[in-house]
Amino acid sequence: MRRTLRVHGRRTAATVTLALALTATAPQPARAEPGTLTEVHAELERLYHDAEVATNKYDAADEKVTEQERRVRSLRSRIEAAETRLGRLTSLAGAAARAQYRGDSLPAEMQFALSDNPERALDNASLARQAQQATQGVLTALGATRKDLGARTDEASAELKRLRASRSARDTERHSIERHIADAKELESRLEKKEVARLAALEKKEADDAQAAWVGTGILDKVGTAATPAGRKAIAFATRQLGKPYVWGAEGPDSFDCSGLTSQAWLAAGHPIPRTSEEQWRRLKHVPIEAMRPGDLVIYFADASHVALYIGDGKIIQAPRPGRWVYVSPAASMEILGVVRPDA
Template sequence: MRRILRAPGRRTAATVTLALALAAAAPQPARAEPGTLTEVRAELERLYHDAEVATNRYDAADEKVTAQVKRVHALRSRIGAAETRLGRLTSLAGAAARAQYRGDSLPAEMQFALSGNPERALDDASLVRQAQRATQGVLTALSATREDLGTRTEEAAAELKRLRASRRDRDTERRTIEKHIAEAKSLESRLEKKEVERIAALEKKEADDAQATWVGTGILDKVGTEATPAGRKAIAFATRQLGKPYVWGAEGPDSYDCSGLTSGAWLAAGHPIPRTSEEQWRLLKHVPVEKMRPGDLIIYFADASHVALYIGDGKIIQAPRPGRWVYVSPAASMEILGVVRPDA
C-alpha cells in the first residue's frame, strides 16, 4: 500500500473513467492532465486500501472463530471426562453401600479411589462410613462441576454462533470490496502506457520525497542497526519471499498479504504473533520510531491497515497490494503510525 491521496468527495471507478474520457475528448488546459491522473491514482489507492481493511477484518474474525471452536471443543472434552468420572464414582458408591449392608469391607477399588494414601487399606467400619460421606461429597461437587461446564459450553457455543455470523458479515464486506478492486484493475487496464508510467512516476516521486524528508530529520542516526538473533531469522525469511505475489488473505508459501508476510516471518523466527496488522499493533510492544531496530514491524496509516518488516538502513520488506509483489522499499514511503517489537 502506498500513501493514500484522497481526492475531494468519494468518486467511484466509473466516475474517474468518465473523467478520463472527457479529458481525452475535450480541450483541456496544459496542467489538467496531471490532475486527472492524480485523481485516478487516488481512486485506485482508496479502493486498494478499503480492500485491505476489509480483508484484515475478515482475517481477525476468522481467527476469533478458530479460537472459539477450540474453546468449545475443550469444554466438551472436559464435560465428557467429568461424566465418565461421575459414572465411575457413582458405581463405586453403590458398591460401597452394598458392601456395608452385607457387613463386608469397603471394595479395594473404592479404597484406592478415596484414600489420600492408596497404600493404606480402609478396614475400619468408621472409616467406611467416613468414606461414604466423602464419596457423596465428591459426587455432589462433581455434579455441580458438570452443570457449570454445561452452562459454560452453552455460552461458548452461543458466542461461537455470534462470531460465525460476524465472520459472514466480514466476508460479505470483503467480497463487495473485491468487486471494487476488480473495477480498479479494469480501470488500470484501460489506461494508456504513458498514463501508467506517469502514475508510477507520481508514486515514486511522492515516496522519494517522503523518504528524503524522513531521513532529513536525522532519524537514521538514532535507530538501531543490529537485529536480535530472532530478528535476523525473520529478515532472512522475508528476504526469501522477495518477488512472490500479493494475494488477499494469503499466508504463504507461494503468496502473501502484508500481515501474512510479517506473521510468517516471525513464526519462522520462533515467535508466533497475531495474524492481522491491527492486532499486531494492538497486542505487540510499542517502541518509539527512533529506537526501532531491524526486525521490528512498522505499522502504517491511522487505522493500522498495513504493516512491513524493517530491515535496516531506512528500508522495509513489504507485500504492498494486488498486482504487486513482495519487495524492498523506503520505510517512510507511507504514513507511519508506529513501530512494534515481536521479540520484546
C-alpha cells in the same frame, strides 16, 4: 498501500483520452473521473486503500470465529475429561457401596465389638468413613464442574453460532473488496504502457523522497540494529516469502496479504499475534520509532490499515496490495502510524 502522490503532472493526451473513455463507458460516477496522471494515481490509491480497510474487517471477523471455535473445542475437551473422571469415581464409589452391602465392611460399632483388636477396628472404620466422605465430596465437586462446563459450552456454542452468522454477513465486505480491486484494475487497464511506466516512476520518486527525508532526521542513528532470536526467525520467514503474490485474506503458504505475512512470520517465530493490522496495533506493545529494532512491526496510516516487518537498515518486508508481490521497500515510503513489538 502507498499514500497519495502529491506530485502534480501535466494533462497529457493519453490521460484526457482516458478520462473521456471512462466517462463514456461508465454510469455517471459519484466523484469526478481522474484526469491528470497524478489524479489517476490518487484514485488508484484510494481504491486500494479502501480494499485494504475492508480486508481488515473481513479478516477480523474470520479471526473471531477461529478463536471461538478453539474455545468451544477446549471446553468440550474439558467436559470429556470431567465426565471420564466422574465416571471412574462413581464406579469406585459404587463398588465400595456394594462391598459394604455384602458385608465386606461392617458398621464401625460391630467391627469394634467383634474384633480381637478393637483399637485397629476403630482406626479402620474411621479411615473407611473418611474415604467415603472424601469420595462423595469429589463426586459432588466434579458434578458441579461438569454442570458449569456444560453451561459455559452452551454459551460459547451460541456465541460461535452468532459469530459465524456475522461472518456470513461480512460478504458485504468481500463484495466491497472485490469491487474496489476490480475498479482499480479497470482503471489501470485503460492506461497506455508509457503512462504505467510514468506512474511507477512517480511512485518510486515519492517513496525515495519520503525515505530520504526520514533518514535525514538521523533516525537510523537511534534505532536498534540487532534483532532478538525470535525477531531473526520472523525475518527469516518473511524473507523466504519474497516474490509471492499479494492476495487479500491470504496468510500463506503461496500468497499473503499484509497482516497475513506479519502474523505468519511471528507465528513461525513462536509468538502468535493478532491476525489483522488493526488488532496488531491495538493489542501489541507500542515502542517509540527511534527505539524500534529488526523484527518489530511498522503500522501505517491513521486507520492502521497496513503493516510491514522492519528488517533493519531503514527497510521493511511487506505484502503491498493486489497486483504486487512480497518485496523489500523503504520503511518511510508510507505514512507511519507507529511501531509495535510482538516479543516485548
